[in-house]
Amino acid sequence: MGKPSGKEWVSKFPTSTSLGDLKGTFASSANKFIDALKAAGAKVDISATLRPAQRAYLMHWSYLIAHGTDPSKVPAMSGVDIEWVYKDKAGKPDTAASKKAAKEMADAYDIAYEPALKSRHTEGAAIDMDISWSGELTIATADGKSTTIKSSPRDGGNKELQEVGAGYGVIKLKSDPPHWSSDGH
């Protein structure tokens, strides 16, 4: 018997902003790229690195139950001892109570749009960061040389900077200005 769903779950499995929580080869790639950015004088402000898969699971299913999914059909997840199904005094599933608790949980997460169950963030292979600099940016490239970026914008949307990032294995996702990942997704 797990712990009932509800807003108490929201503080568990928080999003990380630490480079130390990135996984695999992307961890090394991102660290080297950010070291190069900082050494070049750029400002780097990290919003998110690892979003735990458990957090994605809780956000995804709380949203879907609040929008009508049968809580008894939600698959279990190892390491998340949550009970989605509330029961009435007779011990029968109470759909309304289950939905109410899931909605409170989704509201506490500030969810207004359908959350994804998996992403590069849940794999530890993505980072959201704001990058900025002034003037020209002379930055070390992955091949040990350096390049000077004179073009605009002076932020993560700069195409030349994105080429430098790609050299390190940190690929820009075009649709989301702060998002870089192992493969551009």
Add this chain to the structure above:
Amino acid sequence: MTRIATLLFLLLLSAGAHSAGSVEQIGVAVAHGNSICFSIEHPGLPTPAAVTLILPDSPQSIAQAEITGPGPGCPGLKNSDAVGYKLRVTRGHVHDNIVMIGVLDGEAVLRQGRVISKRPGNNDRVETFRSCTSADGVHLTVWRGSPLSGVRLWHAYYYLGQDLVPTCTDEDTAP
């Protein structure tokens, strides 16, 4: 002759830019708890300037609001020159955490579940509204004509910091 043609072309381009220039009348608003933030690249707006709030998710809806004073702006609008204000709803309803489009002046009506707007200085051209989700945020767009097939007049990205099911197309997300 070529110079005259070039001059005429530049004049036409300038007129078009002026029309699209009215996009400084458009901003982003988000309700959270008892407060509504409003960010727009338009400093010095008076209290109580009227703002039409468009909830661009399907089915779309409209609310009316007014500026109650300066504010910190909406936090998910990154790398923007927008100025922050606080809003108060005067008519209709808004929903927490839905990213809305806020329009100064102009008239907006609901037609078959979609909001249609005309704004002063936009030559009575019909404008439509759209929002969609990408990996971590919401893209808001205003179109002359129909969404995606019309001319995109305005675009904003709002970072939510959540993993989302993507619904955007390339037309939505182009810088």
